[in-house]
Amino acid sequence: MARRRRDLHVGIVGAGIGGVMASIAMAHAGCTVTVLEAASQLGEIGAGIQMVTPNVARLLIKYGVDKAIGKDLVRFDEFNLRRKDGTKVGHTFIKQVEDATGFPWWLVHRHHLHTGLVDVARKRGVNLRINSRVVQLQQQPDGKVFVTTEHKHTYTFDLLVGSDGIQSVVRNTLFPDVKPRPPNGNCAYRAIVPYDEVRKDPLTRELVEDKNGNLVKTMEVWMAPTGYIISYPLSDCKDFNMVLNHFQEKPVDCVEEVSLEEVKDQYKGYDPRIKRAIDMIKPPISRWPLLVTGPLDSWSNAEKNVVLIGDACHSMVNHMAQGAATSMEDGAFLAQCLGAVVDGRLSISDAVAVHEKCRMPKASYKQQLSFLNGWLWLLPDGPAADARDRTMKGELEGRVSMRSANLYGDPTTVLECYEYDAEAHARDGIAAWLNAGRPVRDATSTVERLEAEKIANWFLPEGHKFPIRPRM
Template sequence: MTPNVARLLIKYGIDKVIGDDLVQFSELNLRRKDGSKVGHTGIKDVEEVTGFPWWLVHRHHLHNGLVVVARKEKVNLITDSRVAKLESKQDGRVEVVTEKGTRHMFGLLIESDGVQSIVRKTLFPDVKPRPPTTNSAYRAMVPYEEVRKDPLTRELVEDDSGRLKKTMEVWMAPLGYIISYPISNAKDFNMVLSHFHDPPVDKVCEVSIDEVKEQYKEYDPRIKRMVEKICPPISRWPLLLTGPLPSWSNAEKNIVLIGDAAHSM
């Protein structure tokens, strides 16, 4: 959660709901794939310039905070209601049908249902998200206690005095990179592992842990060990581009697409 977003979390009190699961970290380090440092940013400097914190958070904790605050403001939230289809009615309203068969009527439908949007597929069936490159990413988490127990990886999360440190680390290489950072009150070590896969893929798919190990076998021994600690299953997430669309709304202007549903990139 960069400072421009943190400002809004504070404004609406969402930060108070999420609490310690909004992790404050001290520095961002850029490294070659062998681990040697090539760049450093002190997060306090960023926060002093912007006037707001830079937080790290698990998506689950963020969503929960949004839900709690929205309900406090008397917003009627209906969860576990995946949309199956929709239809514009003659009276100008939109009917939405969930996978469970529940029907809802709206005067205006604002859809932010992601890159595989059911609504976009309904409005523009010929538009399909496509991989503009062969770039994809694995996503994984390792418990911090596992990282701290291992002498090789411990220095990634502890200072010289053995105290817990919270940093964002980036290992960069010509054909990929790894970003790591603490989430969930520094209980989990989160990793996004970028790489290239040929041929390109357009769907999330499960992969073997051996494939992931092979991809990063020449990296810094510390992050190699972290990869070895990943527990299956692990999936490959493709980078997909959507559009351009003829419009971000329907002809009646009562259905609007936003976010990845309209312009994933």
């Protein structure tokens, strides 16, 4: 018997990177999507950088966002980990990561990423509403959600998605006692210097050029117990971006403007090349908090028709550059579940339940991974830092390491984090849910579909993949 398709109107609160990515994927899945944004214009406010690691590059490519961004997506060649004096202790060829995952690793200015997402969302028919700050949510007797904005506009949705960031109105409504917090005094300055200035200075030139004067595109990290610096190119190599990690005695919970002298004081003993690049920074300069939300016991209300995604439910420290990536994964995963609602396989409450069951552990993993990577970069000088650096020695010698403290190139992290396919995970989660909660296995071999994908099918051409034939 043919399944009956249903109309599904989804409201998304917040038009940031995660919310707009979700709107694109949900429109593609057959939903009618309205996005309510509090600001008076569309655009990302906040830290101006983003790493598009392979786990989300696959999403940008699928939905055509990569073409909308164009040359402002920067491919880079290598990642280098250094002691604060510039001594290289770890190394990853980015092409090796790309070859292992099958997708590129891009660097992009957050504005360019957001603009590309908005462009694609509009082309897919998403209704993007600015000046629409949500002030009230109400459950309706028919199971729908009634939303009121501060300008008294009202909307009724089958499902409401809270993608409104760290200070989420939707989360505050569902879980008023949850407060994002800085786990310690660690925080970050962020700054961009024109690439041309870096290339003109004889001292900093070698950060961006080879000995023949050719442009080089690398990501560099200088590690020290007092803080690390990470640098990389943005905007078609017009901008040299720096994230300058450091500690404050009192935990920072809001953005603060600081002086250039304060920034210089934090990095007095570092590599002279990066110190000179810091001298090129032009005010204003801001200190950004690193706030963590959760892990929460639930991302949804009791009725399962309001659900959180992104920083609203799992904000994380920035040491793996996975905050926005994880938000985009959430939206793509949830969209697959809602596609199963549209085609009649799942109810809305089941779709939300599948989303939580599968995505909550993954987001918690990303939060832990991010914190641990920062901890590794900030180890005190001495036996601990020396042991860390020894794990990366093979990388410098061109050998393949089975394990490494360089999590940007460690084989386990690459496969768990960067090869991850949120949409495939969703399809597997849906199949398991429809199979009474049991993983889908082959009837004769007992091999699970997910394991077949990870172990065998990732390299096999179509027609040769391991067949999963569930018992009927």
